[in-house]
Amino acid sequence: MTHPYALASGTVLNDQTVQQLREDFPLLNTEVNGKRLVYLDSGATSQNPYQVIQSEQSFYQQANSAVHRGAHTLAVESTELFEQARMVVAGFVGAQENEIVWTANATEALNLITYSFANASSGIGAPASQPFALSEGDEIVLTEQEHHANLIPWQILAQKTGATLRWIPLNADGTLNLEEAERLITERTKVLSFTHVSNVLGCINPVDTLVSLARQVGAFVVLDACQSVPHMPVNFHELDVDFAAFSGHKMLAPTGIGVLYAKAELLANMPPFLTGGSMITKVTMTEAKFMEAPTKFEAGTQKISQAIALAEAVRYLQNIGMDQVYAWEHELGQRLVHGINNLDGVRSLGPEAGQTRAGLVAFDVEGVHPHDVGQLLDMQGIAVRVGHHCAQPLHRALGLTASTRASSYIYNTTEEIDIFLEELAQVRSYFGY
Known part of the structure; x- marks a missing residue:
């Protein structure tokens, strides 16, 4: 039996409709370390809806x-x-x-x-x-x-x-x-x-x-x-x-x-x-x-x-529409970069808030290695990418060896972005800064 789409064709993506859309993604119901999974690593690999899993x-x-x-x-x-x-x-x-x-x-x-x-x-x-x-x-x-x-x-x-x-x-x-x-x-x-x-x-x-x-x-x-x-x-x-x-x-x-x-x-x-x-x-x-x-x-x-x-x-x-995908990720990306740049000792990489950019943001936490940032976020159920992201020359040009990256997709909500930002705000104090 084919799994029907959670959203009707052309539905505008917002927090309410994305919550419906998430019903198509079984893994998003997972808990990590006793916390509800906040998956912000789609830039590395995305999650799969039932429809795709069933087709294979x-x-x-x-x-x-x-x-x-x-x-x-x-x-x-x-x-x-x-x-x-x-x-x-x-x-x-x-x-x-x-x-x-x-x-x-x-x-x-x-x-x-x-x-x-x-x-x-x-x-x-x-x-x-x-x-x-x-x-x-x-x-x-x-x-x-x-x-x-x-x-x-x-x-x-x-x-x-x-x-x-x-x-x-x-x-x-x-x-x-x-x-x-x-x-x-x-x-x-x-x-x-x-x-x-x-x-x-x-x-x-x-x-x-x-x-x-x-x-x-x-x-x-x-x-x-x-x-x-x-x-x-x-x-x-x-x-x-x-x-x-x-x-x-x-x-x-x-x-x-x-x-x-x-x-x-x-x-x-x-x-x-x-x-x-x-x-x-x-x-x-x-x-x-x-x-x-x-x-x-x-x-x-x-x-x-x-x-x-x-x-x-x-x-x-x-079925969603790529214009809708782009618009929603633009909103999430702007929320990410604006929130990150409002944190003391945290610097985003790439275009500033308000400028056109994708829904992913890599950042540097002053005094804390990206792997430590990622591990602390993972303790709170938040999945992000750490390392040089297969772009060592780029990091070298930015004066870094590595960074942490949060990347959004169609199934992320503004609430998840805010949860991530709240936990990121605690990282430097956790390590004594």
């Missing part, structure tokens, strides 16, 4: 079979569900179905791009793959905000090809220095790769400005959309990015499923990254011919149940 369970109970490799009834049904999921996800981000590649996570999606470029740089797939080839004299431009998943793969590609890695520095508030971006992005720039929303600072980067700079010099644009697709309306065609990556587990879906978006004409000419079964048309002992994209990038047994569950997560978000 239903697949295993009713249609479990390999896709694209059988003619029996279950194989046909599972393949149809798998490809329907691709269609749903494509529509959600303003893409065509053949522009969506399933990956294990966003990290794999970003690695797929760089490894494909490396293969092109070694001559694989030539002459069609030559536009993706890099060599000495070429430059890759990133930003100082990047998650390690959008930094290390490019470091390795630069080492393999002799290309030079450059990065856009930050202003004092952590936003990108666009004057330096104009200087750094030149005719030598082959790739510009950057995060849509910083997972530490919460700032929403000016995609249109950066894409325009890249287009002027003919560079490919890669967007890390992990912190944007789950939280705001995103249309990759309208943004005019060449590639984008996001993951399911940050948007109500299970772990083990990610998405690479790429313009169809680019996927058609890129050499594959993973090779093996299900992505070939002909194999001899000396060579192989590959299927058309996106299938040529999906070797081996696929993430079938996870893709189906991701599609259900998309339907869940669409």
